[in-house]
Amino acid sequence: MKKFELELVVVDNKILNAKHFLLILRNPENNGFLPEMLPGQFVQVLIKNSPTTFLRRPISINFVDRKLGELWLLVQIKGEGTQYLSNLKPGDVLNVLIPLGNGFTMPHQKNKILLVGGGVGVAPLLFFGMLLKERGIEPTFLLGARDKEGLLELDYFKKLGRVLITTEDGSEGEQGFVTQHSILKRESFDRLAVCGPKPMMQAVAHYAKTAGIDCEVSLENLMACGLGACLCCVEKTIRGNVCACQEGPVFHIKDLLWQI
């Protein structure tokens, strides 16, 4: 897919909780042009005028509203780069490289798919869920967080499909990790799409491998260019070291050398 460098304008910056915010962006030029994008792909955002950060920051595509011409980025404040992004105001301009990497595989019409997200890792699942719904595939979301406060964009997910929840402290949904949710004992799925912290993705991958279910995970390896040039974000696969930014960030677990 052709990649673009775009200067997008911030339409809104919604504070979701102490650590998370939602940036809503639009292209002020070319009739609001946004390129074709797949769920699971990401953008590289430029952090301008920062004395302490140097590289761009890779951020997952959270949602694309074609009617309104909006690109949503759901961001967790982790360091100074994301802190800078959290301070953006409507009207500010953000330079992005878009779209990068590959996306989740679209399932067959008959497939029953479970989308599993943890923390800010729910981000690509909203866009994925929307496209699934458009294609007449009812998605089921299994979303996990430490506590109720950590559950992000629940209202949006509920509009797209069935939402199941686990929290570690039991403040919402079932208590425990996503892999402990009772749905996994009650129902069977043909495919899993997973994004979240690595230990959580590995636990889900272990479940999928044991149950013999197709499972794709979205990695967030540290990267510099995002274009497959610097070879910094490599992941060990059955094809050797490959760039997560180019051959990922979405991988089928059968291609990874995870000890699961």
Add this chain to the structure above:
Amino acid sequence: MADLRIKIGNLDFKNPVMTASGTFGYGPEYADFFDLNELGGIITKGTTLKLREGNDYPRMAETASGMLNCVGLQNKGVDYFCNHIYPEIKDYHTNIIVNVAGSSPEDYAACAARIDELERIPAIELNISCPNVREGGMAFGVTCEGAASVVKAVRKAYKKTLIVKLSPNVTDISEIARSVEAEGADAVSLINTLMGMSIDIESRQSKLSIGTGGLSGPAVKPVALRMVYQTAKAVHIPVIGLGGIMKAEDAIEFLMAGAMGVEVGTANFIDPCICEKIILGMNNWLDEHGCQSVNEIVGCI
């Protein structure tokens, strides 16, 4: 419109701006962003005789005004390059220069000999300065004898323009430059990355899988500029300058310090169109300052 053309050895460049090895892939990675034919040259990712998997992840750490990497020459080997990558890039209207690395003089020479067969590759850049591999690489580049031994072996096997990329991790880089000049190098390029380190204080571990890495980005520019200045005074062959070039003004500094050409590296990660902007900015600066040709400012201090 100033004349940006330069000559390095017998090779003509439409302008002095090249992409530094390891920061631009083989070219197609950036083709969506600007017309690669505008470049003076593309220097490819380091290529070795046999496939190399490189070092383990993590390979990168962001630092103040720069970054560390310890990629370790990951590439699919020279045969893969010749059979699969070369056909895709050979028709670009720019100088495609292959960066060649190895772990023994014989290795380097065998790899160079394969590249010599490729009609549309007019030059190689010999990498005797990679700080991230245990065998070869920088081990050759830090002594005059080591550097000379590799260049001697390659010079016999390779007839076209031979550029040697030097390591800054030495006491006197101009001595190394003189030793490769004596063995028949057509040009030297400098600097490769400076060895550095960064530690995660929570895990009490290095942020890089092999402990150390090579520092690049604007943090290294003053060091690179000084080394280019010293080397240009010490040798009679052309010098290509690189290290932290982020804008046209930086590139002009290198030219004034004595570089005939420049390579842009880490800046490609931040702005994929930076080379195009540097070429344009260089031209504008020359026009504004009444220079007919870029050669007028090379080594002017």
